[in-house]
Amino acid sequence: MTELTAANLRSLFQAIGDAIEADKGRLSELDGVIGDADHGVTMSIGFTAVNEALGKLDPGADPTTVFNTAAKSFLNAVGASSGPLYGTAFMRAGAAVKGKATIDRDALADCIAAMAKGMQDRGKAERGEKTMMDAWLPAADAIQAAKARGDGAVACLGAALAAAAEGAEATKAMLATKGRASRLGERALGHIDPGAASAVTILKAMTEAVRKL
Numbered sequence: 001m002t003e004l005t006a007a008n009l010r011s012l013f014q015a016i017g018d019a020i021e022a023d024k025g026r027l028s029e030l031d032g033v034i035g036d037a038d039h040g041v042t043m044s045i046g047f048t049a050v051n052e053a054l055g056k057l058d059p060g061a062d063p064t065t066v067f068n069t070a071a072k073s074f075l076n077a078v079g080a081s082s083g084p085l086y087g088t089a090f091m092r093a094g095a096a097v098k099g100k101a102t103i104d105r106d107a108l109a110d111c112i113a114a115m116a117k118g119m120q121d122r123g124k125a126e127r128g129e130k131t132m133m134d135a136w137l138p139a140a141d142a143i144q145a146a147k148a149r150g151d152g153a154v155a156c157l158g159a160a161l162a163a164a165a166e167g168a169e170a171t172k173a174m175l176a177t178k179g180r181a182s183r184l185g186e187r188a189l190g191h192i193d194p195g196a197a198s199a200v201t202i203l204k205a206m207t208e209a210v211r212k213l
Helices: 006-034 039-054 063-077 082-096 105-123 133-149 153-173 180-188 194-212
Strands: none
Touching (some): 006 039, 006 194, 039 063, 063 082, 105 153, 133 153
16 A cells, blocks of 8 residues: 555445444344444444445545545434444544545554544543443554554554454453443453444454555
């Protein structure tokens, strides 16, 4: 990969949407243990709306416009907690690349970090609370570290994916302190947080899509 154009970014969102659609049954099953059993369906609805909106964008739209359109459409489609979280994430990513016609490796790493910070600011969650932040925060740290090492874009995303997967797996041993799962106490032990699991799905789709470019 040299740099992502706005068209590449739209393809990236389509790849994420396809991955979420394929994984929505598993994600909802995970959510059924500790939540409303609808996380996969909710995320699928959100990314379907995103890709419908992006398909109507002017071909000359810049990356910030793509992210802002994704933010608005996801938020409008998803009323659950995921809506404001990912809406904020995409808005922050758009701000991180404001004024850029393309996204290079450094900007891509900054987008991931901005997304994680946006979700953390909106959800007020820290690591160890059995939420999506147990995947997104390690991913943000890992991609920035990989950038600092001089790794290429695919390697940077691969580092983020590995850190997110490790973080998601670690939620099995955590007691939930946020959301519906917090009511379950020790019954939530042994189960991966669905939000952390979907973060891994998203990052995997991004990594594979960028590798193909």
